Amino acid sequence: MYTSKISGLGYYVPENVVTNDDLSKVMDTNDAWIQERTGIKERRHIKKGDGNSTSIMGVKAAEIALERANLTTDDIDFIVFATLSPDMYFPGGGVRVQDMMNMSTVPALDVRNQCSGFVYAISVADQFVKTGMYKNVLVIGSENHSGGLDMTTRGRGVSVIFGDGAGAAVVTRSEEKGSGILSTHLHSEGAHAKELSLEGPSTEHWVPEIIAENPQEDIPYYPYMNGQFVFKNAVVRFSEVINEGLQANNLSAADIDMLIPHQANLRISQFVQKQFQLSDDQVYNNIQKYGNTTAASIPIALTEAWEAGKIKKGDLVVLAAFGSGFTWGSAIIRW
Numbered sequence: 001m002y003t004s005k006i007s008g009l010g011y012y013v014p015e016n017v018v019t020n021d022d023l024s025k026v027m028d029t030n031d032a033w034i035q036e037r038t039g040i041k042e043r044r045h046i047k048k049g050d051g052n053s054t055s056i057m058g059v060k061a062a063e064i065a066l067e068r069a070n071l072t073t074d075d076i077d078f079i080v081f082a083t084l085s086p087d088m089y090f091p092g093g094g095v096r097v098q099d100m101m102n103m104s105t106v107p108a109l110d111v112r113n114q115c116s117g118f119v120y121a122i123s124v125a126d127q128f129v130k131t132g133m134y135k136n137v138l139v140i141g142s143e144n145h146s147g148g149l150d151m152t153t154r155g156r157g158v159s160v161i162f163g164d165g166a167g168a169a170v171v172t173r174s175e176e177k178g179s180g181i182l183s184t185h186l187h188s189e190g191a192h193a194k195e196l197s198l199e200g201p202s203t204e205h206w207v208p209e210i211i212a213e214n215p216q217e218d219i220p221y222y223p224y225m226n227g228q229f230v231f232k233n234a235v236v237r238f239s240e241v242i243n244e245g246l247q248a249n250n251l252s253a254a255d256i257d258m259l260i261p262h263q264a265n266l267r268i269s270q271f272v273q274k275q276f277q278l279s280d281d282q283v284y285n286n287i288q289k290y291g292n293t294t295a296a297s298i299p300i301a302l303t304e305a306w307e308a309g310k311i312k313k314g315d316l317v318v319l320a321a322f323g324s325g326f327t328w329g330s331a332i333i334r335w
């Protein structure tokens with residue numbers, strides 16, 4: 001058995017900044033409500049004509065990660081692409097990245113686990129590297145939320161939260177024992193699938209059916225979230241899955257150098273921080289700038305924390321996520 005490590009990180013966010021005040025011009029919301037409930041001050045939205053898409057942003061993040069790993073596309077054996085907002089209904093973003101980066105016929109896998117997508121994708125990469133099947137796996141989380149949000153007052157409970165962006169990591173074979181990705185821990189609870197979901201268009205809700213069944217102004221093409229229910233489940237599952245990861249490695253909260261929580265809501269991150277008695281320096285949050293970028297949030301935050309010198313060799317880094325599915329997971333990494 002090999003070990004696996006993260007050898008390169010990168011992220012990309014669109015240039016277009018959308019502030020809370022900008023949103024209050026198109027829906028009945030305000031800066032105070034958004035900041036108080038979520039911590040978000042602004043987010044990035046793809047602008048029509050800026051050339052971005054979910055896959056294209058993924059490529060931009062991936063190019064940076066590859067360069068930092070001192071690798072080229074020829075070195076990549078496998079692509080794992082996590083998103084809930086693919087460019088097309090099918091095929092997924094992985095094959096588009098493979099094409100855009102002029103890669104050989106390496107396999108490309110799409111992960112559909114929403115906010116937990118990046119942790120699931122890292123776990124998939126980790127298994128393939130540890131078993132020796134692949135040497136370098138390109139893992140991408142990318143989201144274009146802005147194209148699919150209800151930007152009217154009807155959608156304000158969801159739309160003010162989400163932002164666009166992409167992050168990428170290269171997972172590489174290593175032989176250094178006791179370092180790299182130590183373990184990953186994944187869970188799901190489909191009983192709550194509808195509590196945070198987008199039902200149509202899908203095979204249960206084809207477009208003609210949706211249009212026939214719904215007055216034009218109530219078409220369920222937009223995400224639905226039972227916010228308080230999701231919040232209550234999130235704080236419990238975040239804590240559980242972090243504890244599970246620590247225990248699996250005979251570690252405790254006191255060993256954590258850096259926690260990178262999925263950026264769902266600053267209040268959730270603060271709740272988890274308090275539970276594990278971590279200082280502000282031990283938790284990295286950037287939801288204030290980018291909103292919730294779902295599968296992209298952890299790789300963007302991880303890259304920023306690493307770029308800022310907040311993650312050093314030997315540090316214990318914990319990634320944790322919770323979201324639609326419900327799905328949740330953690331990764332315990334000795335940097």
Ligand code: UT7
Pocket residue numbers: 028029030033034037038115156157158160161226227228230231234263264265268292294322323324
């Ligand atoms: O990343 C995936 C996982 N997602 C999450 O973890 C999200 C978890 N949930 C949350 O973060 C919170 O539930 C929200 C931030 C989404 C909402 O906060 P909340 O404190 O649960 O608010 P609420 O939905 O209970 O709404 C409270 C009030 C309502 O008005 P009334 O009925 O009390 O008059 C809403 O209509 O706030 C109103 N409201 C808004 N007001 C201004 C809802 N959205 C907005 C808005 N601006 N954007």
